Amino acid sequence: xxxxxxxxxxGEVIGRGVGAILLYAVLGVLLMLLGFYAVDLTTPGxxxxxxxxxxxxxxxxxxxxxxxxxxxxxxxxxxxxxxxVEGMLLSLVFGLVGIVAQVGGVRLLEWVTGIxxxxxxxxxxxxxxxxxVSAAHIALGLVVAVAIL
Numbered sequence: 001x002x003x004x005x006x007x008x009x010x011g012e013v014i015g016r017g018v019g020a021i022l023l024y025a026v027l028g029v030l031l032m033l034l035g036f037y038a039v040d041l042t043t044p045g046x047x048x049x050x051x052x053x054x055x056x057x058x059x060x061x062x063x064x065x066x067x068x069x070x071x072x073x074x075x076x077x078x079x080x081x082x083x084x085v086e087g088m089l090l091s092l093v094f095g096l097v098g099i100v101a102q103v104g105g106v107r108l109l110e111w112v113t114g115i116x117x118x119x120x121x122x123x124x125x126x127x128x129x130x131x132x133v134s135a136a137h138i139a140l141g142l143v144v145a146v147a148i149l
Contacts, residue, residue, distance in 0.1 A: 020084055027088060028073045031095040035069035036062070038103045044118030057130035058121040064134035065102075068141025072098035075145035098144040105140045106133060 039062070040047040050058035076094035080087030110117050115129045 020087075023084065023088060024077050024091065027091055027095075028070075028077065031073050031092070031099065032066060032069045034096075035072075035099045035102070036066065038099050039065050039106075042103055042107055043121065045121060047121070050121050055122055055124070056126045057123055060126065060130045061117075061121065061133050061137065064137040065106075068102055068137040069099065071138075071141040071145040072102070072148070075148045079148055094148050098141075098148070101144050102137065102140045106136050109133070109136045 036047075047058060047062060051062050073091070073095050076091040076098065077087070079094075080090040082090075109115075110133060113129075113132065115133060117129075117133060120127045120129045120133070
């Protein structure tokens with residue numbers, strides 16, 4: 001195939017597709033950052049500092065939270081229909097609702113199980129409770145993601 005054989009609307013399709021990818025990527029990053037800060041605000045201590053300082057439980061729980069947020073954002077984007085603007089708005093709304101549901105659910109689990117997440121996050125060694133909280137993040141992310149479908 002040569003360039004002469006490419007249809008006349010090809011460039012427009014590529015340009016529109018690349019633009020949509022970039023816009024959804026920016027929205028996804030913003031939602032994931034907002035999700036991180038929602039977890040940080042509802043967690044004792046400064047989560048970003050604990051992660052930077054290499055506390056293993058903080059890194060594990062934060063990683064699970066980010067993967068969970070990604071599930072929610074990916075499904076919100078995947079299910080968005082209509083125009084690009086409608087798709088972006090649907091993704092934003094579903095992403096925000098998902099963040100609230102996930103953070104609230106994980107905090108509820110910590111309360112019900114009696115996990116002192118503040119103490120767990122600053123421990124020098126991996127704690128079993130960090131795996132429970134991480135699993136809750138991922139599980140709730142999946143639940144919210146499927147609910148969006």
